[in-house]
Amino acid sequence: MFVPAAVGALFVVLPLVAMLTRIEWASFGTLITSDSSRAALALSLRTSVASTVLCIVFGVPMALVLARTEFRGQSIARSLVLLPLVLPPVVGGIALLYTFGRRGLLGHTIEVLGLQIAFSTTAVVMAQTFVALPFLVVSLEGALRTGGQRFEEVAATLGARPTTVFLRVTLPLVLPGLASGAVLAFARALGEFGATITFAGSLQGVTRTLPLEIYLQRETDPQAAVALSLVLVVVATVVIALTRRSRTAL
Amino acid sequence: MKLHAQLSLPERSVDLTLAVEAGRTLALLGPNGAGKSTALASIAGLLRPLSGLITLDERTLFSGNDSSSGEWVPPHSRGVALLAQEARLFPHLSVLDNVAFGPRSAGMPRGRARELAREWLAQVDAEEFADRRPAALSGGQAQRVAIARALATEPQLLLLDEPLSALDVESAPAIRQLLRRVLKDRSTILVTHDILDAVLLADDVAVLESGMVVEQGPTSRVLTRPTSGFAARIAGLNLVRGTAYGTTVSTSAGLRIEGLPEEALGEGQAAVAVFSPNAVGVYREAPSGSPRNVVRGTVTDLEPHGHQVRVHTAYLSADITPAALAELAIGPGDEVVFTIKASEVAVYAA
Numbered sequence: 001m002f003v004p005a006a007v008g009a010l011f012v013v014l015p016l017v018a019m020l021t022r023i024e025w026a027s028f029g030t031l032i033t034s035d036s037s038r039a040a041l042a043l044s045l046r047t048s049v050a051s052t053v054l055c056i057v058f059g060v061p062m063a064l065v066l067a068r069t070e071f072r073g074q075s076i077a078r079s080l081v082l083l084p085l086v087l088p089p090v091v092g093g094i095a096l097l098y099t100f101g102r103r104g105l106l107g108h109t110i111e112v113l114g115l116q117i118a119f120s121t122t123a124v125v126m127a128q129t130f131v132a133l134p135f136l137v138v139s140l141e142g143a144l145r146t147g148g149q150r151f152e153e154v155a156a157t158l159g160a161r162p163t164t165v166f167l168r169v170t171l172p173l174v175l176p177g178l179a180s181g182a183v184l185a186f187a188r189a190l191g192e193f194g195a196t197i198t199f200a201g202s203l204q205g206v207t208r209t210l211p212l213e214i215y216l217q218r219e220t221d222p223q224a225a226v227a228l229s230l231v232l233v234v235v236a237t238v239v240i241a242l243t244r245r246s247r248t249a250l
Numbered sequence: 251m252k253l254h255a256q257l258s259l260p261e262r263s264v265d266l267t268l269a270v271e272a273g274r275t276l277a278l279l280g281p282n283g284a285g286k287s288t289a290l291a292s293i294a295g296l297l298r299p300l301s302g303l304i305t306l307d308e309r310t311l312f313s314g315n316d317s318s319s320g321e322w323v324p325p326h327s328r329g330v331a332l333l334a335q336e337a338r339l340f341p342h343l344s345v346l347d348n349v350a351f352g353p354r355s356a357g358m359p360r361g362r363a364r365e366l367a368r369e370w371l372a373q374v375d376a377e378e379f380a381d382r383r384p385a386a387l388s389g390g391q392a393q394r395v396a397i398a399r400a401l402a403t404e405p406q407l408l409l410l411d412e413p414l415s416a417l418d419v420e421s422a423p424a425i426r427q428l429l430r431r432v433l434k435d436r437s438t439i440l441v442t443h444d445i446l447d448a449v450l451l452a453d454d455v456a457v458l459e460s461g462m463v464v465e466q467g468p469t470s471r472v473l474t475r476p477t478s479g480f481a482a483r484i485a486g487l488n489l490v491r492g493t494a495y496g497t498t499v500s501t502s503a504g505l506r507i508e509g510l511p512e513e514a515l516g517e518g519q520a521a522v523a524v525f526s527p528n529a530v531g532v533y534r535e536a537p538s539g540s541p542r543n544v545v546r547g548t549v550t551d552l553e554p555h556g557h558q559v560r561v562h563t564a565y566l567s568a569d570i571t572p573a574a575l576a577e578l579a580i581g582p583g584d585e586v587v588f589t590i591k592a593s594e595v596a597v598y599a600a
Contacts, residue, residue, distance in 0.1 A: 150338055156325040157294050157332040158403050160355035165326075168351070172342045 143177020
């Protein structure tokens, strides 16, 4: 049991170590503080935060509907919501393009409204939300189901209206599940590549997020790509560490 | 408050009518799966019956039949509090805020709700736990707090679903005493398996079997003159159900028990013969002499019962002294003869 576990762990850790060995620490500072790198990092953080917020706004009601109601075709609805988890991100990007792009399903309507979504920062946020939403829905629905309705029923018989039950009982009890779901969604948004490059393109400062920047740099300046990769690893590690701290504090 | 509840939930095979008079406690007895918890959940509004009518005094909480949707009051507006086996205290709130939850939900400002909560905690002798988290309480302490939390909402009807069954033997008596005190003059339905709860806490008893009320009446009557097998069992009595022929009750299985009818019974009328295990004599061979009822059976089980031993057969049980048991030298699987004096058997209509 320990041998395969160790092999698995090694498989995860070894590439990270290999990457570390290739970093030229002397030029590390200048590499990651170049204009394009700073712009990409700032854009990545901004869009990931925005898409995480969107995931919470839409994902919490979705998880509640899936966990607390029963309706015809619910299992189909659940499968559809989770589809982006298994869909190649590029396919997701193409789907978004044919929905919100200029010649897409809703493209004309959007254009009439004077907006253009494709190849804008909005498109980046949408692509990230598209791929990250299932992560939040899955972990929150799980938390809601394991928590069960016992406490909500008690609250109702004590005279609490549905809104009060949600705010004072349901939400506080699933907060850890919501937090870990939000972290997963944030991490997924931060690493998003395929859907973004398909639907939003790669314009510096507008749609070129850190993963896109790394991919582009790898062709011209591999050293910069490795340095930026490390930045992404550090950001991801910090996020995970922060949420673990806040979860134990709860 | 007076409750009337007529419920039909065909998918759970429940179809029953219950009534609780104002200020009285009704004990719901019955085997597992008889529909007791379903009845409570329907009255609390956590489960919607297919059809029926639930009223609390003049207020209709639910009405409906198969064709129309009718009326439905949601659980939070019913004024019906439910106390379950486990205390179910909100784990993220302090004990004080748990008790203050109901008044707060009714719109009371936080300060006043907490004051009220303190008073209710004092009522159940749990004041010292006010600032603790529920996780730091024992089962008995948590159930005290849960009782205070339910009462703090000033419910018009209190539903208790086996409130003592999850407690250890040390804390159950104290909680039973507490319930006895707080249930006085409150309209309450108490689901229980325990004869002691029924006797000490309930004014009336309703016995449920397979989703129907098979017996209902004042506790003392139901326990001394049961007409259902379940009520007889928890009252510790033998009950033989059949049809009356003169002073004899005959079952479809061919068992005949003669007794003293309390009133004249019509030929062929449904009747029961009820007698205490104490009135049963146990022999290996049928004795000759006065007792007129002789029933043969196979011992299924022996269990200690106070200072005596209870001998079970498929239909009847008998209490004998350990000395008598030693003399008889019987065990499970042995053939025995039970004798019952007719003068010890009560026969009445069922």
